Amino acid sequence: MSDDKFDVIVVGGGIAGTVASYLLAKEGLSVVLVERGNFCGSKNMTGGRLYAYSLEEVMPGFANEAPVERKVFKERISLLTMDQSVTLDVRSPKFAESGNDSYVVLRSSFDRWLGEKAESEGAMIVAGYRVDDLIVRDDKVCGIISNGEEMDADVVVLADGVNSLLAEKLGMKKPLRPEHVAVGVKEVIQLTRGEIDERFGLSGDEGCAWSFFGANTDGIQGGGFLYTNKDSISIGLTCNLQKLSEGSKPLMQLMNDFQSHPVVAPLVKGGNLIEYSAHLEPEAGAKMIPQLYGNGVLVIGDAAGLTLNLGHKVRGMDLAVISAQCAAQAILEAKSREDFTASSLRKYKDLLDVSSAIQNIEARDKYLEFMENPLLYNAYPLMIVDMLARLFVVKGGRAQTIFDDILKNIEALGKNQIENDFKAVKKL
Amino acid sequence: MTMSIDEKLGVDKIIVDEENAHIIIDKQYSDDAEKRKLIKICPAGLYKMEEDGGGNLTFDYIGCLECGACRAISLGKVVSGWNHPAGAMGVEYRMG
Ligand SMILES: Cc1cc2nc3c(=O)[nH]c(=O)nc-3n(C[C@H](O)[C@H](O)[C@H](O)COP(=O)(O)OP(=O)(O)OC[C@H]3O[C@@H](n4cnc5c(N)ncnc54)[C@H](O)[C@@H]3O)c2cc1C
Numbered sequence: 001m002s003d004d005k006f007d008v009i010v011v012g013g014g015i016a017g018t019v020a021s022y023l024l025a026k027e028g029l030s031v032v033l034v035e036r037g038n039f040c041g042s043k044n045m046t047g048g049r050l051y052a053y054s055l056e057e058v059m060p061g062f063a064n065e066a067p068v069e070r071k072v073f074k075e076r077i078s079l080l081t082m083d084q085s086v087t088l089d090v091r092s093p094k095f096a097e098s099g100n101d102s103y104v105v106l107r108s109s110f111d112r113w114l115g116e117k118a119e120s121e122g123a124m125i126v127a128g129y130r131v132d133d134l135i136v137r138d139d140k141v142c143g144i145i146s147n148g149e150e151m152d153a154d155v156v157v158l159a160d161g162v163n164s165l166l167a168e169k170l171g172m173k174k175p176l177r178p179e180h181v182a183v184g185v186k187e188v189i190q191l192t193r194g195e196i197d198e199r200f201g202l203s204g205d206e207g208c209a210w211s212f213f214g215a216n217t218d219g220i221q222g223g224g225f226l227y228t229n230k231d232s233i234s235i236g237l238t239c240n241l242q243k244l245s246e247g248s249k250p251l252m253q254l255m256n257d258f259q260s261h262p263v264v265a266p267l268v269k270g271g272n273l274i275e276y277s278a279h280l281e282p283e284a285g286a287k288m289i290p291q292l293y294g295n296g297v298l299v300i301g302d303a304a305g306l307t308l309n310l311g312h313k314v315r316g317m318d319l320a321v322i323s324a325q326c327a328a329q330a331i332l333e334a335k336s337r338e339d340f341t342a343s344s345l346r347k348y349k350d351l352l353d354v355s356s357a358i359q360n361i362e363a364r365d366k367y368l369e370f371m372e373n374p375l376l377y378n379a380y381p382l383m384i385v386d387m388l389a390r391l392f393v394v395k396g397g398r399a400q401t402i403f404d405d406i407l408k409n410i411e412a413l414g415k416n417q418i419e420n421d422f423k424a425v426k427k428l
Numbered sequence: 429m430t431m432s433i434d435e436k437l438g439v440d441k442i443i444v445d446e447e448n449a450h451i452i453i454d455k456q457y458s459d460d461a462e463k464r465k466l467i468k469i470c471p472a473g474l475y476k477m478e479e480d481g482g483g484n485l486t487f488d489y490i491g492c493l494e495c496g497a498c499r500a501i502s503l504g505k506v507v508s509g510w511n512h513p514a515g516a517m518g519v520e521y522r523m524g
């Protein structure tokens with residue numbers, strides 16, 4: 001480490017930290033990124049899909065150069081009961097149009113590449129060092145402490161992820177509440193390209209994104225996901241942490257059961273496990289966003305709780321990019337004034353507030369409450385799958401119409417409950 | 429065929445810091461409900477009930493995937509200390 005003072009120290013080499021470093025170094029600031037893992041990306045996992053629009057703004061045409069796995073051409077959603085399923089399969093050239101496009105990524109290589117882009121603009125990457133503490137003088141963050149060594153900077157950017165111990169230490173962020181996060185597990189399972197193309201109906205670099213709801217989380221708020229990589233698949237589950245802790249099955253068992261489900265088992269059959277990973281995911285929307293700026297300090301990405309979980313769509317990486325952009329712009333302006341106080345760095349929050357990141361998060365707060373409805377994860381999937389399954393059954397005796405079925409299901413669940421939930425849907 | 433959690437973790441690259449445990453638990457903590465929560469939520473299956481039937485919790489930080497779930501559930505209860513492993517130590521994802 002060095003005794004010199006830097007313009008900016010970024011803590012954390014995930015999407016948020018590498019993109020912020022890239023943007024700041026590109027504008028000529030002296031930037032050091034400190035990452036506790038041995039390289040950027042070595043500690044990071046994600047479900048799999050990066051919505052491209054925001055990174056495209058930072059690095060136009062990035063997907064031609066970056067180690068992306070496949071471009072998503074096909075979306076599937078399945079509702080599962082223990083032994084039945086309904087699957088929606090949507091294939092559209094719209095998914096591939098520029099601006100709508102999304103890519104399956106594996107973070108170990110993807111973040112590493114982003115780190116190299118930052119380096120190529122002049123950022124210095126110090127990997128294998130955990131930032132243990134921050135230097136605070138006269139109520140201003142002035143640098144970092146790692147392994148007993150100190151390093152000074154005008155601004156420290158905390159991009160240290162969902163478990164941001166540093167933002168907690170500063171009192172900017174409260175300890176995570178179990179009801180505000182989901183815990184995710186994922187397996188990367190190796191298959192041949194041919195097997196993947198055949199099992200998912202793909203060709204070339206086409207990819208599939210698939211989400212699963214219902215029995216696979218045992219009624220717990222959450223869902224399953226599957227993304228196709230080039231020659232492997234990423235498959236996993238997320239469950240609200242609080243609900244999981246109150247539930248009846250351990251997460252490891254839910255994951256095994258999920259992979260044994262008749263819909264899923266043939267997809268992973270014969271594959272080789274090449275990695276098992278786990279990570280928390282912020283999922284409480286605006287109510288978990290911490291204090292975003294202070295004297296000499298900004299908080300970005302997952303550390304700032306900027307993830308949007310809409311069930312069938314999880315967005316965190318695209319929002320990490322947006323927060324990095326807003327932070328970089330605010331720092332550049334602060335630099336031009338040589339004023340790194342909270343009132344100067346407040347610009348970050350102002351930019352974020354008018355960005356699509358925060359606006360989407362705020363707009364979705366009602367949706368998040370709706371998503372907490374436990375019926376969504378057991379009774380409703382069961383009802384829908386059951387009705388559709390019966391639609392195709394022919395047996396002797398008087399034929400039932402689908403309306404008989406709907407009425408029976410409504411009676412079983414209670415008319416008031418359904419009416420209330422229907423109203424809740426209309427309000428969204 | 430499902431793999432055991434130890435087999436799954438065996439596939440991962442984990443650089444073990446033999447000298448420092450990054451998670452410390454309070455073995456005296458007596459609330460069974462709290463212990464059961466940890467057993468359910470740890471994706472690496474590192475929290476276990478001792479097999480002697482005494483209801484004691486065992487924990488081993490080796491194999492930790494550093495997710496932070498046990499911290500969010502039980503810091504100040506069963507979990508008395510939680511930090512990221514020292515720099516360059518712990519899990520190293522090759523896929524991620
Ligand atoms: C199961 C799951 C599925 C998901 N699926 C999707 C998806 O499909 N699409 C999507 O857009 N988003 C998804 N997300 C969310 C997305 O992964 C995150 O929003 C994103 O990774 C956040 O990036 P980040 O850079 O803010 O944080 P991270 O990627 O967590 O990076 C934080 C970095 O900081 C480092 N660090 C932490 N503390 C220190 C320290 N003290 N010193 C030095 N370094 C430190 C870490 O090692 C790490 O490299 C998913 C999340 C989960 C858990």
Ligand code: SF4
Pocket residue numbers: 278451469470471472473474491492493494495496497498499
């Ligand atoms: S951090 Fe996650 S993997 Fe490690 S012990 Fe806690 S719950 Fe288990």
